[in-house]
Amino acid sequence: MADLQIQPVLAALRKHRIATIVIALEIALACAVLCNACFLIAGRVQAMHVQSGVDEQALGTIKLEGFDPEQANDLDARVMAGLRAVAGVQSVSAVGAVPFGEASVIAGVHLDAAGQQFGGVVDFYVTGPGAANAMGIRLLSGRMPAPDEYMSVTQFVPKEAPVLITQVLAKHFWPDENPLGKTIWSMDTHFRVIGVVDHLTVPQPGSGEEKDADWSIVVPAMPGPQFAGKYLLRANPDDLPRVMRDARTAALKIAPDAVLDLDQSRTIGELREKFFLNDRVMTGLLIAVIVALLGTTALGIVGLASFWVAQRRRQIGVRRALGATRKDVLRYFQIENFLIVTIGIVLGMALAYGINLALMNIYELPRLPAWYLPIGAMALWVLGQLAVLAPAMRAAAVPPVVAMRSS
Amino acid sequence: MLVAQEDEAAGQGWCGPSGRYVPHWGYTRMIGYYIDLALHSLRRSKVLTVLMILAIAVGIGASMTTLTIMHLLSGDPLRGRSGQIFYPQVEPDPGSKAREPHDVMDYQSAMDLWSAHRADRQALVINSRVKLLAPDTRLPPLMLSMLSTTSDFFTMFEVPIRFGRSWTAEDDAAHARVAVISANLNDRLFGGQNSVGLTLRLKDSDVRIVGVLAPWRPSPLFYDVRGGRFSGGDTASFYDKPEGVITPFTTALEINDGNFQPFTCWSNPVTPGHLQNASCVWVALWVQLGDATRVASYRRFLDGYVAQQQSLGRITRADNTRLRSLPEWLDFNGVVPGDVKLQTSLAFAFLAICVCNVVGLLLAKFLRRSGEIGLRRALGATRRAVFIQCLVEAGVIGGLGGLGGLFLTLFGLWLVRQQPVPYADFVHLDVSMFLATFLISIGASLLAGLLPAARASLVEPALQLKVL
Numbered sequence: 120m121a122d123l124q125i126q127p128v129l130a131a132l133r134k135h136r137i138a139t140i141v142i143a144l145e146i147a148l149a150c151a152v153l154c155n156a157c158f159l160i161a162g163r164v165q166a167m168h169v170q171s172g173v174d175e176q177a178l179g180t181i182k183l184e185g186f187d188p189e190q191a192n193d194l195d196a197r198v199m200a201g202l203r204a205v206a207g208v209q210s211v212s213a214v215g216a217v218p219f220g221e222a223s224v225i226a227g228v229h230l231d232a233a234g235q236q237f238g239g240v241v242d243f244y245v246t247g248p249g250a251a252n253a254m255g256i257r258l259l260s261g262r263m264p265a266p267d268e269y270m271s272v273t274q275f276v277p278k279e280a281p282v283l284i285t286q287v288l289a290k291h292f293w294p295d296e297n298p299l300g301k302t303i304w305s306m307d308t309h310f311r312v313i314g315v316v317d318h319l320t321v322p323q324p325g326s327g328e329e330k331d332a333d334w335s336i337v338v339p340a341m342p343g344p345q346f347a348g349k350y351l352l353r354a355n356p357d358d359l360p361r362v363m364r365d366a367r368t369a370a371l372k373i374a375p376d377a378v379l380d381l382d383q384s385r386t387i388g389e390l391r392e393k394f395f396l397n398d399r400v401m402t403g404l405l406i407a408v409i410v411a412l413l414g415t416t417a418l419g420i421v422g423l424a425s426f427w428v429a430q431r432r433r434q435i436g437v438r439r440a441l442g443a444t445r446k447d448v449l450r451y452f453q454i455e456n457f458l459i460v461t462i463g464i465v466l467g468m469a470l471a472y473g474i475n476l477a478l479m480n481i482y483e484l485p486r487l488p489a490w491y492l493p494i495g496a497m498a499l500w501v502l503g504q505l506a507v508l509a510p511a512m513r514a515a516a517v518p519p520v521v522a523m524r525s526s
Numbered sequence: 527m528l529v530a531q532e533d534e535a536a537g538q539g540w541c542g543p544s545g546r547y548v549p550h551w552g553y554t555r556m557i558g559y560y561i562d563l564a565l566h567s568l569r570r571s572k573v574l575t576v577l578m579i580l581a582i583a584v585g586i587g588a589s590m591t592t593l594t595i596m597h598l599l600s601g602d603p604l605r606g607r608s609g610q611i612f613y614p615q616v617e618p619d620p621g622s623k624a625r626e627p628h629d630v631m632d633y634q635s636a637m638d639l640w641s642a643h644r645a646d647r648q649a650l651v652i653n654s655r656v657k658l659l660a661p662d663t664r665l666p667p668l669m670l671s672m673l674s675t676t677s678d679f680f681t682m683f684e685v686p687i688r689f690g691r692s693w694t695a696e697d698d699a700a701h702a703r704v705a706v707i708s709a710n711l712n713d714r715l716f717g718g719q720n721s722v723g724l725t726l727r728l729k730d731s732d733v734r735i736v737g738v739l740a741p742w743r744p745s746p747l748f749y750d751v752r753g754g755r756f757s758g759g760d761t762a763s764f765y766d767k768p769e770g771v772i773t774p775f776t777t778a779l780e781i782n783d784g785n786f787q788p789f790t791c792w793s794n795p796v797t798p799g800h801l802q803n804a805s806c807v808w809v810a811l812w813v814q815l816g817d818a819t820r821v822a823s824y825r826r827f828l829d830g831y832v833a834q835q836q837s838l839g840r841i842t843r844a845d846n847t848r849l850r851s852l853p854e855w856l857d858f859n860g861v862v863p864g865d866v867k868l869q870t871s872l873a874f875a876f877l878a879i880c881v882c883n884v885v886g887l888l889l890a891k892f893l894r895r896s897g898e899i900g901l902r903r904a905l906g907a908t909r910r911a912v913f914i915q916c917l918v919e920a921g922v923i924g925g926l927g928g929l930g931g932l933f934l935t936l937f938g939l940w941l942v943r944q945q946p947v948p949y950a951d952f953v954h955l956d957v958s959m960f961l962a963t964f965l966i967s968i969g970a971s972l973l974a975g976l977l978p979a980a981r982a983s984l985v986e987p988a989l990q991l992k993v994l
Contacts, residue, residue: 145882185657274794378669419883426890
């Protein structure tokens with residue numbers, strides 16, 4: 120029965136060519152924006168859920184600055200002792216960077232001494248004794264640095280240090296080889312890989328030249344003039360907010376001459392929250408755009424369908440008088456809507472790819488996965504059917520007797 | 527009733543049966559009459575009207591909010607004088623294989639070029655974190671960003687000064703212990719009082735405040751812009767506020783020694799934080815060149831300098847120099863954040879959807895009045911008269927939608943001001959964007975009205991009369 124109706128529907132659409140094209144264009148635009156906005160949202164959500172590789176709920180950091188390198192050892196000793204005395208603190212260790220904190224040592228690395236084979240730009244986590252364990256990074260193979268492997272920092276990092284790298288980085292550097300024992304060259308020195316960890320995000324994932332969030336290297340180092348002022352605290356997660364409050368107060372008291380960086384002296388959770396604030400706002404905005412867009416499109420469909428129903432009341436009456444059931448009339452408008460939305464979707468898919476290409480240029484975004492298109496299409500078909508339901512039901516309610524009345 | 531009135535008027539006035547212009551009805555009066563008709567017609571189908579106005583208002587609100595931000599962020603930070611400001615670059619890194627030279631210069635090159643004084647004005651620019659203490663207040667020490675530059679900076683960039691003065695070229699040469707502070711810092715430390723003559727402790731040295739700036743908020747903070755091409759579009763920090771404290775370049779190298787961070791290095795500095803003799807780039811040089819001849823001669827000077835350095839063996843790549851104007855430099859760094867561009871394109875896509883929507887609704891609205899239009903046509907109104915009347919109606923919707931869009935834009939900008947973005951503090955609607963709101967709104971609705979009006983003007987008089 121439904122198939123038989125396609126012919127008259129097509130004939131009617133041909134008569135209302137302009138309106139049909141306009142509404143189809145609107146749906147095409149909606150489809151294209153919908154697919155790309157969803158893709159962008161997925162990208163942001165994925166970025167926001169980056170695995171830090173550390174025990175975020177149990178960690179916080181205290182950062183002091185504005186002291187002379189000569190005072191560093193003395194300050195370190197005082198601050199670490201003072202922080203350890205804060206009730207609830209399980210461990211205090213020196214760190215150069217924490218996930219979602221400030222960027223620290225970023226450098227290009229080479230895989231050969233001659234500097235011919237470029238490995239990429241990576242982040243170095245300078246970590247004092249105990250810091251790697253306190254972070255809770257998980258070792259997959261190799262070993263943690265031995266106590267005698269913590270050497271003092273000369274320039275950014277200690278010379279010829281043993282390092283831990285992430286498995287992502289290991290695969291990137293040496294796809295088919297065992298990374299343990301390999302050497303990498305950077306910052307006028309070289310490093311030997313002694314262990315591989317499962318995850319450790321760079322401090323500012325997604326905002327630098329690092330090609331993957333996990334492009335981090337852990338370098339053991341002894342605190343000293345060039346490595347001081349930043350401390351990693353570990354505490355029971357339930358206790359952590361209170362511990363951090365007490366730790367900030369303690370740091371102010373212990374080192375009145377230094378300046379406590381209140382923005383950075385936070386729990387890792389808070390730093391993460393702040394780091395992704397912009398992405399959250401952008402995601403909210405994209406969702407708002409999608410809602411507004413679908414709402415507008417639905418209203419457009421309702422408006423036009425209502426108009427068509429009103430315009431065709433007599434014809435509907437005639438059809439009803441000639442024996443068409445209410446269901447036939449309802450079906451008619453549903454099929455009409457389905458055809459228009461389909462035209463829109465076909466146009467929209469091409470447009471979606473066009474927009475994606477433009478975005479790839481601006482954002483270095485990956486290509487829009489093809490499976491977004493059928494989902495976008497489905498969403499618009501459903502939207503169209505829902506929007507046309509009320510006008511179509513009004514049409515179905517037109518009594519046959521209308522045919523006999525003149526307008 | 528109304529139909530009769532309307533066509534009587536149109537028949538007598540604007541278009542006679544022959545369709546010629548009848549002079550006793552002025553053009554403006556005619557448009558006024560059409561606006562009356564439009565308002566009446568809009569009142570007749572309230573739901574449809576509200577829907578259309580709402581669609582335009584929401585679309586305009588979204589696009590004008592984002593367009594205003596684009597407009598603010600891509601504006602000229604020096605109000606028309608940017609074309610005279612240039613940014614020389616050389617490539618001091620002997621191993622560099624990059625197509626572009628480094629974003630800033632090494633100390634030697636920057637110092638040589640600056641001290642040659644071959645431009646109308648020239649300023650070296652570096653910044654560093656410094657510990658600041660104001661002994662006259664009881665405030666705890668704080669860490670802030672210090673701008674260190676040379677005396678031309680203030681005249682070249684027309685930096686407004688509220689109290690005192692900036693320092694002189696003699697102060698530069700004498701490594702004078704002086705500082706100029708921002709209005710913000712002056713408010714924070716001294717409650718906005720004239721603090722000229724007071725002392726600040728920067729790290730371990732005392733400097734005398736010689737000047738206090740009037741509020742100054744260049745956007746972007748153009749003289750610090752660099753590295754945009756490595757930021758992946760995340761360039762919001764280019765719109766940060768200016769540094770709180772400004773000291774002479776030579777002075778800063780002494781008082782904050784050990785705290786200078788390089789942009790990048792090709793070999794580790796011998797002493798951390800001390801970069802004068804290091805294989806690092808960290809110093810920016812800005813020059814002012816009054817006209818094209820000056821620009822050309824400075825270009826020759828720059829090439830000559832690099833060639834000379836090459837013969838001395840210090841620079842290996844003599845072909846890799848740049849002299850971009852400030853607008854070119856901002857463009858090269860892609861200062862407008864990617865997110866802002868994305869939001870703007872999204873908003874305009876949304877506006878396009880809203881316009882499509884209005885096209886559909888107007889089409890429905892005009893064709894519903896086919897009978898009335900047919901009658902008008904039969905009474906002598908030309909196609910053109912019908913067309914214009916329909917467009918006026920669309921324009922009225924655009925005007926009303928623009929008004930709604932204006933309120934939504936103000937609301938949208940208020941929302942942006944609540945966001946944690948560096949440019950939140952100066953987001954506002956200026957006169958040009960205020961006018962653009964209505965222009966775009968009416969333009970969009972006229973565009974939307976074009977097709978439906980053309981369709982309505984095609985209504986055949988006789989046909990419609992038969993139906994009636």
